[in-house]
Amino acid sequence: MAATRLSGGHVVTTEAQVWDWLAKVPDPEIPAISLVDLGVIRGVAFDGDTCVVTVTPTYSGCPATAVINLSIETALADHGVPVRLKQQIAPPWTTDWISPEGRDKLNAYGIAPPQPAGGPAACPRCGGTHLEKLSQFGSTPCKAQWRCRDCLEPFDYFKCI
Amino acid sequence: MNALHEFLLRTGDNCLILGHRVSEWCGHAPVLEEDIALANTALDLLGQTKLWLTYAAEVEGKGRSADDLAFLRDAWDFRNVLLTEVPNGDFGRTMMRQYLFDQYHLLMLQGLAQSSDETVRGIAAKAVKEVAYHVDRSRDTVVGLGDGTDESHRRMQEALDYLWPYVGEMFASDTVDAEMAEGGISPDPASLRDAWDAAVADTMAEATLALPDSRFHHKGGRDGRMHTEHLGHMLTQMQWLQRAYPGATW
Known part of the structure; x- marks a missing residue:
């Protein structure tokens, strides 16, 4: 928890820490890779105490999108961080955004x-x-x-x- | 009439109605791979529907949602082209309809990806990737079945002959299209016809199918003046839950 610091009695969460948490959230359909590996997390930023996570869908009709959103909300709620999701469709998701680690994990899976x-x-x-x-x-x-x-x-x- | 709203309804309704028709194959296709492929195509179209109709509802500004537009309108308020609502027929006719529409859809989305409207541009850039994949598959299937056995060839020719009179409506521009084209929001559908004709002629030649030469076409879907009787029947299934249990949520 090196990235967490106390400020005036409040626990302050950093964006890097949120990225770390999300890197442990599995994709609901392909649990071998994380949401960060998949490249659907496009941004993490704080608006006051609320963490705004920008998410882009893989396919416009993918039913996993709703589960992905829920998983993100749950992951942050587990750490007591209020979250707001922002859906972003442009630029469109591309498989180029799958991380090199994600590609290796897919192949191994x-x-x-x-x-x-x-x-x-x-x-x-x-x-x-x-x-x-x-x-x-x-x-x-x-x-x-x-x-x-x-x-x-x-x-x-x-x-x- | 708000032309942008009308344009978005037309675009979204094409996806919704065709997506529902294709989803009717779920569990009924000739082989498992085709069943999965059809269901996935339907899913892409429904995803695109949600994006278009969400924006249509926003532009309308009456507090309606994409779901309201999909499930609480009756036949005369739909703006899809008639081609998308005709019954599936056999697998060959379904794939022929898919190809004829996909080829149009691809050209239209390529144009919309350059739209002056940021939201339209974003949705189109997303959808065009999915539709490029659809047309690859529907084109291959039309060629495979057209240039296949005697029976598959006969059925594909019958499908093409049956569907041909529904093609022209996709390119029949009106005042809404003129306004969209003027604002740089959408290409004029009529301007896509030459590229569509060239691509389709090429595909049908490879499929050993004869292109009908008539330019007669049915109309009334994209302006809502007169849908086929098939749409109402389809809506009784698609909208059944909201009609039987108004306001029911998941």
Whole structure:
């Protein structure tokens, strides 16, 4: 709690500390990565005592958005910090905002990270590169279904947008 | 009439009505992957609906919400093009309708992403990424089924022939469009027709399907003058909960 200091008897929370807390909040659909890894947290700032967290949705219709908002509110409430959420749609979320750590975590979890070429680079299970697309869509709006022709396992691919 | 509000209703209603139609496939598609793909497409469209109709309600300034606009209007107040409300038919017709609309939607959103209105620009920049993905899929499916078996080819040609008279309405500009174009808020839909024709001709050639040459088109959806009888039937399902239990919340 090095970032917390006492000021006139009040506990003051810093923005860096809020970022640390949010870095531990898992994505509701892909719990292997955090909301910060996913790149949906666009800003943390204090307005007096209230922490204003700016959030951008991944897909405009993603049902996880409501759960993400609730998770942020819960995380800050757990630390006694009043929070206000600000939804921001511009600039639109892009998979470029997924952190390098987030990409590694996705791959380790069995989801091939997004590639600018539009398809996965390698099978997240065996590393094979003989891959085929099964469907452009998958179990959540952000994923597509692919299969590795080396190990024959199907896997999720995080769509590049 | 507030032209911006009218324009936003048209844009949002296209997403809402088509999104609901596509969602009717949930649990009924020919294979699981297609079922998931259709449900995801519907979800994207409903997400876009929320953004457009939230702004439409804000511009209207009567204290209504996006939900109020979606669930508490009757058929004559909807402003979607007729193409989006026609029944799904078979899987082929659903995908043909999707492609014809997606191709228009993509061109329109690319224009709206340059809008003079900041909110319109932001929503369009978000939606255009999703719709680029939709058109990739619907185009591939139209080509795959058109240039497929004898039966799939026949069904896709029938779908194209059936849907063609609904195409023209997407590009039938009126005074609302003129005002939007003048203010730099939206491209004039008529100005998108050439690019749409070129893209669709290319797709249909690859799909070995014959483009109908008639320019006759049905109208009455985007100005609300006369929807097809199908819209009312659809709304009885889509709006059932709010009609049976007014004000019910989740």
